[in-house]
Amino acid sequence: MEKKNVTIYDIAREAQVSPATVSRILTGTTSVREEKRKKVMEVIEKYDFHPNANARALAENRNKSIAMVVAHSDNSYYSSVFAACESEAYRRGYVLLLMDTSSRAENEVSVLKRVQELRPEAMILCGGRIDLEKQDPEFLSLLRQTMGFTRIVVGSRSPLPGIPGISVDHRASMEMAVRYLAGLGHREIGFVYTGKQFYGTAERLAEFRRVMKGLNLPLRKEWLIGVKDYSVDGGQEGAEKLLKLEKIPTALLGMNDMVSAGLLQGLLAAGLRVPEDISLMGFDDTFVTCITAPQLTSVGYDYQSYGAELVRAALEPEAEWEQDRRIPVFIEERASCAAPGKR
Amino acid sequence: MEKKNVTIYDIAREAQVSPATVSRILTGTTSVREEKRKKVMEVIEKYDFHPNANARALAENRNKSIAMVVAHSDNSYYSSVFAACESEAYRRGYVLLLMDTSSRAENEVSVLKRVQELRPEAMILCGGRIDLEKQDPEFLSLLRQTMGFTRIVVGSRSPLPGIPGISVDHRASMEMAVRYLAGLGHREIGFVYTGKQFYGTAERLAEFRRVMKGLNLPLRKEWLIGVKDYSVDGGQEGAEKLLKLEKIPTALLGMNDMVSAGLLQGLLAAGLRVPEDISLMGFDDTFVTCITAPQLTSVGYDYQSYGAELVRAALEPEAEWEQDRRIPVFIEERASCAAPGKR
DNA sequence: CTGAAAGCGCTTACAG
C-alpha cells in the first residue's frame, strides 16, 4: 500500500523530457510541442500523477486557499454564507480553510495566529469581535498584524483601511421591514432585539426609531425588548416579557428567524393567533422560516451573491473596491403577517 | 505595506545562531541552550515571525490539514458533524479543508482530484455516493485511487478495507423509535421515508419491518410512504399522501427532522392535533426540533463525540480500528408524542 | 520550444 510519492522528475524521466517541461505542461504557461505533451500526459495518466500542491505553493508563493473564519459554523446564517463562499471559491479553484472561533476572543487570537502560518491568499472573517459596535483596539492590532500575511475581507464594516467590508444592509432591512408592516396598516410595532453591543443591532435599533418617527408611528420603549441571545430561547423570553405588558403591539419584528420562531411559540402558547392577532417578521430568511407554522415572513439576502462578492473581494485586491459595501435586502413574504385585526 | 517575507534565515542572522537552531526551537524537537532560545524568541517576537506552513509541509511531508468533504454544507446534519470535526481538529492543531459536493457525482470526482493534489493528512467523507446502498464501482475505484494519497475515513459504512466507516446506528435508531412509540401504547405506526437507494434508509426500512413484526404490530404498506426528498416539502408531500388514506396511523416517524417538520405542518393544516390525534417523531435531533410547535421528539446522536471519533480515526491510523463502527443513538423527548387518543 | 540551475522556506540526518 505504501506508494512512494511520484514526482515531476519521475514523469520527466519516463517521458524523456526535462522536469521543466512537465511543469510547463502542468501549469500551461508556455506552449510545448504537441508530441512531447502527449507523451507526458500519457505517463501522467499511467502513474495517476497529481502535482503536490504544497510544493507548488512554496514555489509559486501562493496556495490557492482562503481562510474562512466564522463565529459559529453550525449557525444557519453563517453556514449559508460559507456554503456560498465555498461554491464560489471552488469555481475559482480555491479551497476554503474553515475555522470556527465560537465567538471566543481567545480563539480569535489563536485562529489568526494559525492563519499567519498558513498563508492563505486571503481571509474572510465573519462574526465575532469584528461585529462590535465599538471597535476593540486589541483586536484591531491583531488584524493589522495579520494583514502583513494575507489579504483580509470582512463580512462586516471595514475595520481598517485596506480591509474591505461587505455586509448586510441592516438599516435598509429595518426600514423595509417597518414600511412593509406600516403598509399593511400596522401602527403599533415592536422589536425584539439582542446583541446591542454589535453594530448590526445598533444600526437596526437606530433605524427602527428613525423610520417609526418618520412615519409618525408611536415609539413606545416597552416595545423595544432586549433578550439574552439570538436563539429560540431568546424569542421565548421576548414573548414572556411582551405578554406581561398591558398593551401589546399589533406587529413584532424579531432579531432573526430563530428569535422570531421563539416569539411565535410563546405567542401561540399564550393563545394568540398569528397573523390574525399579531403579525410577526424575522430577519435573515433562513430555512427556519419554512418550518414554523405559519411560515415566517422574513427580510432576506441573496447568500449566493453575497458569498461570491466576499470571495471576489478576497481574490481581486487590484480592483478598486469601495471600502464599505452593503448587500441588498428584500422581503420574502410568507404567512406570518397580515393587516391588523380589531381586538 | 509590502512586507517581505521574513524567514528563519533572517531570524537566525539577527539572533546570531544557525537556521537549524531556529528551526529546532520552533519545532521543539531538540533542547537548545536556554540563552540562545531566549535570544531567538526575542527576535521572533520583534519581527512577528510565523513559520511558513507550506514550506514546513513540504519539508516534513505532512501539512496538518484534513479534507472534509460533505454533501451539503448548509444542511443542519452535516453542519453539525463538521462543526464537531472542526473543533476536534482545531484542538489537535489541524485545519479542515472544507469541500462541498452538493451530492453531484461530477463534483465528487473533481473534489477528490483536488484532494489528491492537496495531500491533506486525511480525508473525512460524509454523504453522497458513499451512502448508496449498492456501491458504485466507479466511485470505489476513485476512492481506491485517492487512498494512494491520503488516509480516508467515511461517515458511512466502510466501502473498502483500509477505510474505516463510522456512522449513525440506523437500525438501533429505528428500533428505539418504534419501541418508544409502542411503549406509549401505539400499535399503528407509519414511516415517511425518502432516499431508498441509500443504506441509511434501507436499514431503517428493514428494521422498521422487523421490529413491528417482532412486536406483533400491524404492518400496512400504505403506511410506508415514500416522498421526494429530505426536506420540509418532502414532509408536506408525505402528509398529503397520508391524509388521502382511509385510515391513518396513530403515530408517524419522519425520515429526519425536516421531513417531520413538513409532516407536522401538513397535519396541523388538516386540523389534526399533535400529539393528541397523532404522534410524530423525527430523526437527527437537529435544532429544527426546537422550532416546531409542538417541539419535536427526535432520535439524536452526540455530534460532538461523533466528530471527535471521525477525526481520531482520521489521525490515528496506527490504532486498531474496527472497520465499521456505529455511534450510539438516544431519544430526545419533547412534546410531539403522547399515548394514542381515541378518535 | 526546451533544459540546467537556482530558489521557495523549512527540517533533519550527519558530524562534531
Added chain:
DNA sequence: CTGAAAGCGCTTACAG
C-alpha cells in the same frame, strides 16, 4: 547542544 548541507517537489528566469 549546534552548524553546514542536502532535500522536500515544484516553478521560473536565463540561455539557447
